[in-house]
Amino acid sequence: MAKTGFLRSLMFLMLFTIIRTTLSSNSPSITTDQRALLALKSHITHDPHNLLAINWSTSISVCNWIGVTCGSKHHRVTALNLSSMDLTGTIPSQLENISFLVSLSIRHNSFHGSLPTELTSLHRLKYLSFGNNSFSGEIPSWFGYFPKLQCLNLYMNNFSGVIPSTFDNLSKLKMLLLYDNNLKGQIPLTSENLSN
């Protein structure tokens, strides 16, 4: 009787260990953030001061990388600030996996291309600054789907087309800077949603 009970507990323990190992190897962690940031690093084509080249090394903890801030609660990357680093490059879709990101600033650099749709999954974002770069194409309508967005800076780029009507949905928005682009059409920011 006692022996059966012992064997049963042992089996449960083994099963539990197997499930936990399987889960933890797939669930997002700081390693996920590191992978995403290394993808960003590999999309930087010019880094004249070798800031990322030297500082973003796997021998240093991600949370000590230049421009990276981690939250104490979940030990995940919460802010990325690469402003004024003279970087040239593009933004890879892998950034979608930095799921605790609240603040992203890459202003005053030479990032170009378009912004990947995958960024929509960063639903915790409050602060976004892409100002003073060389981004082009239409302003993505999915910016309107960030429920917590308070500040959106797209000024001094080469965005064209109209301001997406989804912007009317940004109920937490306090600041929107769009100057010095190639925009046309109406300004669809009329709703009482935008009371802030």
Ligand SMILES: *[C@@H]1O[C@H](CO)[C@@H](O)[C@H](O)[C@H]1NC(C)=O
């Ligand atoms: C990386 O940058 C941070 C912040 O500037 C600095 O404290 C640290 O010493 C740098 N590490 C290396 C290895 O350069």
Ligand SMILES: *[C@@H]1O[C@H](CO)[C@@H](O)[C@H](O)[C@H]1NC(C)=O
């Ligand atoms: C990013 O860093 C720059 C330079 O250290 C600082 O002036 C700026 O306020 C920071 N931006 C954010 C959003 O933290």
Ligand SMILES: *[C@@H]1O[C@H](CO)[C@@H](O)[C@H](O)[C@H]1NC(C)=O
């Ligand atoms: C995000 O992470 C998941 C799980 O690791 C991976 O399957 C997916 O390809 C990643 N997304 C991108 C754009 O790399």
Ligand SMILES: *[C@@H]1O[C@H](CO)[C@@H](O)[C@H](O)[C@H]1NC(C)=O
């Ligand atoms: C735009 O960014 C560049 C660096 O890429 C900087 O030299 C320049 O002063 C910035 N312009 C403004 C108006 O902030």
Ligand SMILES: *[C@@H]1O[C@H](CO)[C@@H](O)[C@H](O)[C@H]1NC(C)=O
């Ligand atoms: C800006 O975009 C327009 C097309 O919308 C293109 O003709 C022009 O060359 C671009 N300018 C720069 C500086 O990239």
Ligand SMILES: *[C@@H]1O[C@H](CO)[C@@H](O)[C@H](O)[C@H]1NC(C)=O
């Ligand atoms: C506004 O946001 C809500 C909830 O996030 C979403 O269901 C709806 O499609 C959005 N509408 C527009 C016009 O973006």
